[in-house]
Amino acid sequence: MRxxxxxxxxxxxxxxxxxxxxxxxxxxxxxxxxxxKLLGHYYNWDDAGDREHILKKGFLHDQFVVLDELHKYERWxxxxxxxxxxxxxxxxxxxxxxxxxDVYRRGGDSLFGRHYHFRLHPLSVGEVLNPKQILxxxxxWSMETPHKENNEVFQQLLKFGGFPxxxxxxxxKEHERWSLQRRELLVRQDIRDLTQIHMLGLVxxxxxxxxNHVGSVLSLHSIKENLQxxxxxxxxxLQTLERLYICFxxxxxxxxxxxxxxxxxKVYLWDWSQIENEGARFENLVASHLxxxxxxxxxxxxxxxxxFFLRDRDRREVDFCVCKNKKPWLIVETKLAxxxxxxxxxxxxxxxxxxxxxxxxxxxxxxxxxPIKIISADSFLATLP
Numbered sequence: 001m002r003x004x005x006x007x008x009x010x011x012x013x014x015x016x017x018x019x020x021x022x023x024x025x026x027x028x029x030x031x032x033x034x035x036x037k038l039l040g041h042y043y044n045w046d047d048a049g050d051r052e053h054i055l056k057k058g059f060l061h062d063q064f065v066v067l068d069e070l071h072k073y074e075r076w077x078x079x080x081x082x083x084x085x086x087x088x089x090x091x092x093x094x095x096x097x098x099x100x101x102d103v104y105r106r107g108g109d110s111l112f113g114r115h116y117h118f119r120l121h122p123l124s125v126g127e128v129l130n131p132k133q134i135l136x137x138x139x140x141w142s143m144e145t146p147h148k149e150n151n152e153v154f155q156q157l158l159k160f161g162g163f164p165x166x167x168x169x170x171x172x173k174e175h176e177r178w179s180l181q182r183r184e185l186l187v188r189q190d191i192r193d194l195t196q197i198h199m200l201g202l203v204x205x206x207x208x209x210x211x212n213h214v215g216s217v218l219s220l221h222s223i224k225e226n227l228q229x230x231x232x233x234x235x236x237x238l239q240t241l242e243r244l245y246i247c248f249x250x251x252x253x254x255x256x257x258x259x260x261x262x263x264x265x266k267v268y269l270w271d272w273s274q275i276e277n278e279g280a281r282f283e284n285l286v287a288s289h290l291x292x293x294x295x296x297x298x299x300x301x302x303x304x305x306x307x308f309f310l311r312d313r314d315r316r317e318v319d320f321c322v323c324k325n326k327k328p329w330l331i332v333e334t335k336l337a338x339x340x341x342x343x344x345x346x347x348x349x350x351x352x353x354x355x356x357x358x359x360x361x362x363x364x365x366x367x368x369x370x371p372i373k374i375i376s377a378d379s380f381l382a383t384l385p
Contacts, residue, residue: 002127008034012034016116020096070097126382126383135385210247210269246269286319319334330354355371358372360374
């Protein structure tokens with residue numbers, strides 16, 4: 001069971017549910033589980049027979065229908081709008097996709113008021129341990145759950161990532177096979193089908209370069225020189241990888257901060273297991289957990305949550321800044337084993353007057369140093385969705 005399932009079920013009776021997320025994160029498994037439970041039918045746009053059935057609207061007598069990968073249909077927004085306006089009182093619909101459906105609908109917001117949007121993330125420490133529990137934001141990070149199971153789950157996620165197949169298989173051989181197959185699927189199918197990019201080999205090269213840039217301010221010029229392509233081309237390719245849930249950018253928080261950087265951004269991977277450097281992989285894992293929390297809280301109506309990082313022209317930097325309704329709400333710094341408080345973390349905690357946490361990969365840490373909470377990652381992450 002995935003933790004979003006009961007919330008999706010509640011919303012199915014009200015509007016269309018759009019469920020996005022990376023390839024192989026578990027969308028189809030969740031969709032099939034709901035199809036069986038709700039006595040519905042599942043159709044995949046990639047299947048020729050299903051595609052014909054979808055276009056002919058042969059599912060109108062179903063109680064519940066899942067339309068998978070429908071965003072590959074150029075007129076999918078108008079198609080869903082017509083279905084909802086005419087049949088929503090009798091037909092429950094869930095539409096799933098491995099590309100960012102919130103981006104693909106920007107060309108015209110014809111679904112406004114007709115849908116709820118959820119994003120299915122890789123597994124997290126909290127979801128593995130408590131799949132039936134999503135704490136509200138005010139009760140999450142302030143709690144501690146230092147149990148042995150936390151560290152076992154944390155270490156397994158750190159090594160194999162949060163995609164269900166490699167996580168539950170938990171062997172290096174199967175993880176390597178899965179990683180190669182997934183990269184080939186993304187490059188040779190998704191990028192080919194959804195974009196006009198023809199230099200697929202160079203895009204694959206870009207995907208292989210990204211793990212070395214995780215956690216640092218991204219230099220498009222450096223990547224441009226490595227790939228020998230135009231600067232704007234690198235930017236466009238990165239946007240494509242973002243839309244396909246391969247990577248996600250973090251921008252610096254700059255509101256009401258005079259000397260903050262404005263244009264620089266950092267990049268992280270949805271599959272952090274591809275990162276060899278231990279410190280960068282740990283930072284990415286925490287970034288992914290925080291991004292998942294902001295998305296879940298936002299999608300469930302707890303507030304306008306967003307994730308940024310902090311950096312100014314004096315090179316003071318803190319890894320993460322969680323904002324609620326455009327204001328800093330929590331700042332987080334990651335360290336592999338260091339329990340001495342980071343000076344930038346202390347500086348920003350005073351400047352912004354918000355709670356600050358230093359998350360340490362080492363287990364068994366829980367202490368308070370002035371305004372700064374220093375806590376082991378396995379305990380902190382277990383409280384997040």
